[in-house]
Amino acid sequence: MTGLDDGRLASIRAGFPYLHGRAYLNSGGAGLAWRGQSAAAAVYYDDVASMGADGQRLWMALGVRARERVAALLDVPVKDASFFRNTTEVINLAANSMEWHAGDEVVVAADDFPSVVWPWVRAEAAGGRVVRVDPGTEPQREDRLLEAITSRTRVLAVSHVNTVTGTRLDLDRLGRACREVDALLVVDGIQALGSLPVDLTYVDVYAAGVFKWLLSGFGTGIGVFRERARDKLTPAYRGYRNKPPSTDFGYADPNYPGLYVLDATLEFLGSVGWPVIHGRVDELTRRTADAIRALGIEPITPADAQAGIVSFRTEDSAAITAELLRAGVHVVEKLGLVRVSPHFYNTTAEVDRFAEALETALAGR
Template sequence: MMALEGFADMGSGLPVPWLEAPRSCRHYRPMNDALDTAAIDALLTDEFPSLDRHLYVNHAAISPWPRRVADVVSTFASTNRDEGALRYPQWLKTAAGLRERAARMIGADSGGDIAMVANTTEGVDIVARGLPWRDGDNIVTVDGEFPTNRMAWERLAAVGVSLRSVDIRATDDPEAELLAQVDERTRLMTVSAVQWTDGFRLDLARLGSGCRQAGAAFFVDAIQQLGALPIDVTACHIDFLACGGHKWLMAPEGIGLFYIARPWQERLVAARAGWRMVERPYDMDSAAQSDATDARQFEPGTPNTMGQLALDASLSLIEAIGAEEARRRVLANTQALVTGLEAMPSVRVLSPSAPERRSGIVLFEVPGRSAQALCGELGRHGVICAPRGGVRLSPHLYQGKAQMEQVLERVEQVAGGH
């Protein structure tokens, strides 16, 4: 066995108990100081029955649900079956609390800065349709971005907006190269906090500060970072952030969050109109309604109530563990995998080696071998991973030393590491 070093009542009326954190709205941080390492280990072992089934290292695609999320979904379904919408007021109360919980997680000022969306793509689309574009404007981005953070911007060529892409892996200072592309006609810089293939992590604070000085808006696709590593939208001068819930946030598909900084809530056009974008959407007898003045103006239609309850449950788990503990666990897994993979002669690690560039994703290849075939063979050995220009491993905070040792053993078997 390969040795590894460096390890050490949502208020909705649904009868699903878990550790509830206080709702003081400030930065993403540990919310329950009583949880020590042993208590967290016990909590996570109970929350993830998948630990006993296989080595699931594919959270950069879709995460297994924690037990509390599955319980909420199950209870919501049976409640709807038996009672219909009788508990809708309670569900709305939980949805309002979810905004505050999400705001705490990302360092936003209040839940009013958070809109609930279906996915990251919807957040991108809100900005792409809502900014007042002019012929000759440009957008600065990263070469090789996931299609979500590329296609909407490319289509703005129809109104005269150009896209400037930077190869961040071809330079020793990717932030400087990105900021060097910003000029007086740059309306927006858009980046993924963590790149979806090799886990390359950007310095968001440096980029946000540079954009603020240049007068360009800053958009972050946070789906490969939020839930694994902290993000503070205030400290990083982020104007817009979008994140689907089904990866590192460990929630179902079809629910996510969109952050919009307060100054932009008055400037960004809500391109889609619907009954819920007003201040009092459930006051249906009122003929005179004004649009909501906060992020709710970007929620035009009927909400994904079940998804909101499930996301609130998953965020409650991350919040109970705390940002620094989550970060420590995720990066310990990354370090263990990189160290073990680099010791295998037949394996080449493709993820960045600098500690400040690391995330929860580790990408490797076996030269001369197909990534698709390697992932298939690893799957037959119980390791669930993904081919993304190599073999992509993405373990999460509830896994640790024992699971990383097992993953490395199976990679060594499949890759022929000796």
């Protein structure tokens, strides 16, 4: 496997106790915690216990460092990145910071995650329209979104990687099309960030919770508002951190205990190496897809547009998922599909264990 010898991988896996005895292939649901996180969170509470409010300078300084780590990971200016509660808050903040007019249009895929689709109904109250695009087959998804963009489009809102099908969209292609009509590209990146390299050159707003591929638990979300978005949007939420005329969208203190965890985890992941992590996710995902094909099933996820997720359909996906769990293989059923999502801490042996358990489950149907 890419970039990690057996000894280094074994050392990393020792920090993820839930991996013992099972094949956990559901990081697209929630990434596993590692042992260093409890210690990181304890530092925050120890600081508060020993210093009270006098320790504020410490946790604020750590928040700045975590923000710098995120900005470096996404290759954006630090001022563009802020912390929020979750992905949904960031997308709603973008939707409610737009001044809508009659005739405005927002383009979304009809089957996209609710947090991508529903924040934009405010445009309809102003006489606009949310254009819900039938994505067709997965290879058609991106083209159909592009075909729906018109001179009336103000926003294209998409998932970077679809949470059900695993299809990855080309953000450069979508962003260039948005700029041709002066629209914003708003992206839910929760199923991408940490599993593959992310390029925000043509993205205006990028939102991602940290509990999946960034392994850092619930309650913290990353929101990136690029300069082009700040020029077009007026922050709907105001507070002591972004008093007018500030165009910063961070309006209050973030979840500092969560940032202690995120900061430590980003340091840990950086020590593994992001190219190594991304390469392993890619290799394990491809191995998973190949194993599924070897059993006579063609994955729903396009081979040329996948990231960390491979989804496929069987006659009874819920029953198959349950049988895999009984065999110690953790995957999930989503809207009639079986979804498999390995992370860098998984091994080829665990993917092979999944394939063997799937073959046995299919044979028993």
